[in-house]
Amino acid sequence: MAKTQTLEKGETESHVGRRDFIVVATYAMAGIGAAAVAWPLIDQMNPAADTLALASIDVDISKIEVGQAITVKWRGKPVFIRHRTEDEITSAQSVDMGDLKDPQTDDERVTNPQFLVMVGVCTHLGCVPLGQKTGDIKGEYNGWFCPCHGSHYDSSGRIRKGPAPLNLEVPPYQFASNAVIKIG
Amino acid sequence: MSADKFSNPVVRWIDHRLPIFSFMDHELNEYPTPKNLNYFWNFGSLAGISLVIMIATGIVLAMSYTPHVDYAFESVERIMRDVNHGWLIRYIHMNGASFFFIVVFIHIFRGLYYGSYKAPRELLWILGVLILLLMMATAFMGYVLPWGQMSFWGATVITNLFSAIPFIGDSIVTLLWGGFSVDNPTLNRFFALHYLMPFLIVGVVILHLVALHRFGSNNPIGIDVSGPQDTVPFHPYYTIKDFFGLSIFLSLFAAAIFFFPNFMGHPDNYIPANPMQTPAHIVPEWYFLPFYAILRAVPDKLGGVLAMFGAIAVLFVLPWLDRSPIRSGNFRPLFKIFFWVFVVDCVALGYLGGMPAEGIYVVLSRVATAWYFLHFLVILPLLSVIETPKPLPQSLSKSVLGGAAMAGAASAVKEKVR
Numbered sequence: 001m002a003k004t005q006t007l008e009k010g011e012t013e014s015h016v017g018r019r020d021f022i023v024v025a026t027y028a029m030a031g032i033g034a035a036a037v038a039w040p041l042i043d044q045m046n047p048a049a050d051t052l053a054l055a056s057i058d059v060d061i062s063k064i065e066v067g068q069a070i071t072v073k074w075r076g077k078p079v080f081i082r083h084r085t086e087d088e089i090t091s092a093q094s095v096d097m098g099d100l101k102d103p104q105t106d107d108e109r110v111t112n113p114q115f116l117v118m119v120g121v122c123t124h125l126g127c128v129p130l131g132q133k134t135g136d137i138k139g140e141y142n143g144w145f146c147p148c149h150g151s152h153y154d155s156s157g158r159i160r161k162g163p164a165p166l167n168l169e170v171p172p173y174q175f176a177s178n179a180v181i182k183i184g
Numbered sequence: 185m186s187a188d189k190f191s192n193p194v195v196r197w198i199d200h201r202l203p204i205f206s207f208m209d210h211e212l213n214e215y216p217t218p219k220n221l222n223y224f225w226n227f228g229s230l231a232g233i234s235l236v237i238m239i240a241t242g243i244v245l246a247m248s249y250t251p252h253v254d255y256a257f258e259s260v261e262r263i264m265r266d267v268n269h270g271w272l273i274r275y276i277h278m279n280g281a282s283f284f285f286i287v288v289f290i291h292i293f294r295g296l297y298y299g300s301y302k303a304p305r306e307l308l309w310i311l312g313v314l315i316l317l318l319m320m321a322t323a324f325m326g327y328v329l330p331w332g333q334m335s336f337w338g339a340t341v342i343t344n345l346f347s348a349i350p351f352i353g354d355s356i357v358t359l360l361w362g363g364f365s366v367d368n369p370t371l372n373r374f375f376a377l378h379y380l381m382p383f384l385i386v387g388v389v390i391l392h393l394v395a396l397h398r399f400g401s402n403n404p405i406g407i408d409v410s411g412p413q414d415t416v417p418f419h420p421y422y423t424i425k426d427f428f429g430l431s432i433f434l435s436l437f438a439a440a441i442f443f444f445p446n447f448m449g450h451p452d453n454y455i456p457a458n459p460m461q462t463p464a465h466i467v468p469e470w471y472f473l474p475f476y477a478i479l480r481a482v483p484d485k486l487g488g489v490l491a492m493f494g495a496i497a498v499l500f501v502l503p504w505l506d507r508s509p510i511r512s513g514n515f516r517p518l519f520k521i522f523f524w525v526f527v528v529d530c531v532a533l534g535y536l537g538g539m540p541a542e543g544i545y546v547v548l549s550r551v552a553t554a555w556y557f558l559h560f561l562v563i564l565p566l567l568s569v570i571e572t573p574k575p576l577p578q579s580l581s582k583s584v585l586g587g588a589a590m591a592g593a594a595s596a597v598k599e600k601v602r
């Protein structure tokens with residue numbers, strides 16, 4: 001029992017446990033150090049300051065006729081702005097919440113019911129749905145249709161059928177005046 | 185002993201200090217290789233050569249390519265029109281990716297049929313699956329570089345797959361993009377990674393070869409080599425056979441480059457990327473189609489993504505799913521049938537992945553996807569229990585000399601010859 005012979009008076013085997021603790025602590029410190037070094041190398045991939053700074057745009061909506069839509073670019077993504085017809089507004093408002101995959105009333109999605117503003121990016125895998133231009137396929141719910149994997153959105157941009165899990169996203173925006181909205 | 189092997193004194197001087205020549209002699213010259221390898225064993229060396237071709241053409245392409253959203257498309261067009269031999273180099277790289285995948289897919293199905301993933305070659309197999317994954321990532325990022333419509337929308341759809349991960353999915357996607365959509369930062373980092381990953385592949389290929397040379401090649405009858413009578417030296421027997429295979433491969437490759445260079449590509453990728461408009465029908469490169477079909481077959485976003493990654497993950501555990509001790513499909517009558525059904529299933533998935541996700545195609549994709557997983561998770565484990573294999577030859581050389589699978593028949597022939 002070589003080990004016990006080297007023990008000082010009053011010491012017990014338990015100092016082996018203390019040594020284990022030092023080993024574990026050393027590994028832990030090395031691990032934390034490695035993570036601290038790795039973090040800047042990974043975080044540099046996140047959006048840079050200038051990318052973040054491109055965050056808001058002003059859009060003139062006074063020229064959009066009833067029934068027309070425009071697409072503007074915000075943060076590299078298309079934003080749909082649609083001047084809805086009375087029919088589209090009433091049909092969007094009269095939907096039974098039970099029919100929706102991602103339940104939201106039309107009111108929650110608009111500031112002014114005449115103008116529907118949303119990010120034109122399918123919530124499935126990011127394609128741009130069709131339905132902005134006259135003559136586009138609008139899908140089974142007379143809103144937008146994503147051709148990539150077949151998602152159908154209604155006239156409030158809510159998902160009704162297909163693989164997309166969520167309604168088209170409403171970006172933060174406000175009416176700067178009656179004619180101009182500020183997105184972002 | 186190895187020092188006297190070389191007559192050239194310079195080689196001997198070097199080899200004494202750095203035994204690189206002994207190493208090459210051992211692994212590429214005298215390396216004992218089963219006598220009975222068929223042409224399916226050519227595809228490993230073809231894959232290695234494809235990798236070298238991709239790296240060589242890639243590095244010279246990078247000398248004229250500009251990874252910026254405003255210039256990328258034009259720099260590729262400039263390579264095609266103005267850079268000396270640029271069209272040739274790009275067409276080699278572009279078609280090379282397809283040929284690389286053809287070769288690797290055949291190489292993998294070879295392994296599946298002849299049971300090359302079984303003990304003691306499990307790690308060899310796993311390293312191979314890892315190479316496949318790295319190749320897929322490399323090819324995906326390479327396809328983004330010319331910044332055409334398919335580049336852009338392929339990148340958008342594939343990066344968005346990660347948004348299906350609960351809670352952290354969106355942060356991961358933002359991290360991948362370096363912004364709020366696929367944009368210049370994305371293109372830049374994809375170029376950096378596309379340059380890096382082939383060299384990681386080289387690293388894994390080296391490990392793959394180290395694992396291979398530990399026990400040597402499997403062979404068409406799947407029984408172990410029992411001694412020197414079962415093998416021939418790699419050189420000249422298999423070097424010449426590999427070169428012959430290579431000449432055929434290069435002829436087909438050249439035919440594609442010179443006569444149908446865009447056959448395996450998509451015309452929409454000659455339209456510059458437009459973030460505001462998705463093409464009517466987006467499809468990935470052909471080699472991703474089976475996986476794309478699996479993704480779309482599942483009606484749930486997260487489920488689809490899991491199934492797609494699962495289709496590769498299941499290959500990693502294959503050595504523990506197929507418990508049959510018989511390696512070669514030649515001696516497994518039931519396995520053989522299911523193997524070919526599986527091949528048809530994979531081809532069908534490839535076809536369905538290219539079709540629109542509507543009507544009958546959706547139904548068929550679901551059936552084919554279900555079968556894919558059924559094959560690995562149910563059929564293979566079950567077969568290893570219920571199947572009665574055919575008798576194995578007694579030794580590798582007997583099966584070669586006798587021609588027949590039956591050991592008795594083989595020795596009978598030998599008796600007669602005597």
Ligand code: HEM
Binds near residue numbers: 245
């Ligand atoms: C595993 C090996 C590799 C594979 C599978 C691969 C695959 C691809 C693919 C599919 C493309 C798109 C071709 C097109 O449609 O235009 C591409 C483009 C490109 N690759 Fe690679 N690549 C590999 C290695 C490399 C290496 C080592 C480099 C060195 C930097 C490189 C540099 C490039 C460049 C600059 C482009 C853009 C030019 C173009 O589109 O033709 N590649 N690669």
Ligand code: FES
Binds near residue numbers: 124125149151162164
């Ligand atoms: S991206 Fe729109 S349905 Fe898949």
